[in-house]
């Protein structure tokens with residue numbers, strides 16, 4: 001595990017994720033990126049006049065919010081989710097510092113109770129918006145685990161536990177492990193993998209999906 005992280009970090013460095021200006025913009029991006037490519041998220045974000053803010057999302061009628069985020073797909077569901085998430089954030093006075101003062105388990109439980117927020121979105125928000133150590137598992141991570149292989153437990157919780165049980169509880173480490181997994185999946189570990197020059201080439205058994 002540590003050697004995989006070392007080689008990914010050596011190749012890709014500190015990627016400085018998440019690509020957003022504010023914690024709230026991270027939250028919005030984490031919802032919009034569900035089931036779509038990041039370029040579509042960027043197109044949706046460009047329809048806001050500057051970085052999205054809680055006030056703008058609160059004030060927009062639901063149908064207008066859906067129209068703004070339409071490029072990201074599933075716009076009606078995502079608009080409802082953004083409204084719900086924004087109401088949750090309002091409970092903390094729209095204040096990231098107030099969120100960060102809460103225990104991680106409480107925050108995760110609150111987020112998972114919101115409509116449209118699953119574990120990947122919740123952990124992305126916790127890690128990248130609020131700097132809390134919650135390892136993000138996504139399709140790219142699971143693909144790497146299958147192919148390398150990394151013998152994670154079943155389901156999202158099993159995979160997350162595998163990483164968290166073997167890594168120091170570090171926001172920086174979680175950030176600089178998950179982010180390069182995603183980038184490496186886009187550059188090398190694609191559906192049709194480009195194994196030559198992959199930084200994990202030496203250790204990977206390249207099992208088929």
Ligand code: SF4
Nearest residue numbers: 188189193195198204
């Ligand atoms: S060597 Fe190939 S299968 Fe293994 S992680 Fe790299 S791209 Fe994926």
